[in-house]
Amino acid sequence: MTDPHRVRESVWAYPRPPAVDDASGRTVEVWFGGRQVASTRSALRVLETSHPPVYYLPAADVALELLTPAEAVSACEWKGLASYWDLTVGERRAAHAAWSYPDPIPGYDVLRGCFAFYPGRVDRCTVDGEAVRPQDGGFYGGWITDEIAGPFKGAPGTTGW
Template identity: 75%
Template sequence: MWDYPRPPTVVAASGRLVEVWFGGRLVASTRRAVRVLETSHPPVYYLPPRDVVTELITPGEGLSFCEWKGQAQYWDLQVGSRQAVRAAWSYPEPLPAYRELRDMLAFYPGRVDRCTVDGEAVRAQEGEFYGGWITSEITGPYKGGPGTSGW
């Protein structure tokens, strides 16, 4: 990850099966995900809305701004009586270099029950703000844990 680019780069996930589970439901399943690679961060997977059960998500509170990608919108996830606040985010109007991310959804692995890449369970990147997906092929250190915000 230390050889990942800055500014971040969007790359195809090479047909990998990317899935998100919450409340006993498969919330998203796709082979059309893209990954965003950024220095000192595990990859973040962005999923096309057509491969997400969008009736389970509603706009969440708050916005944030990425100097590279633009303004992010947050999404809450509701399955039955279970709710995950700000479980995902998207860029409705990304900056031009990231237009490929328009309306795609990125899920926080730590706010849902399970995320997988080709069947491998993902570990969540530490920290409340970061949404990286850590698999066995990803090695740290990476931002998110205590004492890493100044890197």
């Protein structure tokens, strides 16, 4: 439950190019196939105009043995080339459930060695115990919590935002 005295963040106040925010101290967790696959209090948030935050978790706090490289890459004009990862727990597999920037563009070096997860491709993501809602659309991986105010890019008709 969100603190009623806490000011909500508008994604329209986030910058472009995106900023990296230290989310240390917040408990960020990812669950899939009945297993906790990541848990950290050392997350980073990437904040970009019109997008919910994306949480990046240090590799040391991710069950790396559950991730396998996927045959996909994408390019971000700000952060560089992203590599994608499939997540497998037992018989369950989530294709392209996570991504990382192995060699980020200068200015985003802090993302090296971190993984971001799509909330809509895993069973559950939480921030300080609050269940995250996934950003609409299949491309963006924003984490929507009660502290974030939209509207958010990703839904039909928002491509040109």
